[in-house]
Amino acid sequence: MLLAVLIANSEGNILVERFNGVPGEERLHWRSFLVKLGADNLKGVKNEELCVACHKSVYIVYTVLGHVSIYLVGKDEYDELALSEAIFVVTSAIKDVCGKPPTERLFLDKYGRICLCLDEIVWKGLLENTDKDRIKRLIRLKPPTEF
Template identity: 70%
Template sequence: MLMCVLFTNTAGNILLERFQGVQAEERLHWRSFLVKLGTDNLSGAHNEELFVASHKSVYVVYTAIGDISVFVVGKDEYDELALAEVLYAITSCVKDICQKAPTERAFLDKYGRVCLCLDEIVFEGTLEHTDKDRIRRLARLKPIAD
């Protein structure tokens, strides 16, 4: 199950979060853990360099794109490799929406489209789509001609 997708800025402020199957009282712990993980490891990291961590029998894969840090947390069948695929789909869609490496302003200006794309990639804790063109068409709410 994909437990969490979290977007933060370089200062560690949360821009977007999606939790699935995580109790409300545990969410604060996960927020603070992920923000601390990002501030400790992502300063000076190359753009889209993947980092992997393990915490409480779950996996965390995270990266920085532009001014945005993206964290994906999963357990069970979502190991490091599966989370890397999810993270790649998310980052490619965010870069496509913002039309370059996203700044905080560009990300917040396109917040609605980012949420729509995120909903097409991850649905109720499972990976749905990874093809960028298909996600773009689905986020525009247009039928797919197969």
């Protein structure tokens, strides 16, 4: 299961979070843990260079894209290999929506469309869509013309 998708700015403030199957009382722990992990390890990392960690029998893959940090947490079948595929889809969707690696301002300007993309990529803890063109069609909010 994909437990969490979290996006933070360079100061560590959470911009977007999606938790699946994580109790409310544990979410604060995960937020602070992931932001601290990024603060410790993402300095000097190039755009889309993946970092991997393991904590409490879950896998964490995280990266920097422009001025935002993206974290994915998974367990069971969502190991570091599956998470690396998922984070690639997330980063490419964000770049498509923003037109380039985003600054915090650009990210917040495109916040609604980015959330729509995340909802199409991850559904109830499962990786749903990985095809970039399909995600673009689904976030148009128009009825489908082809099946």
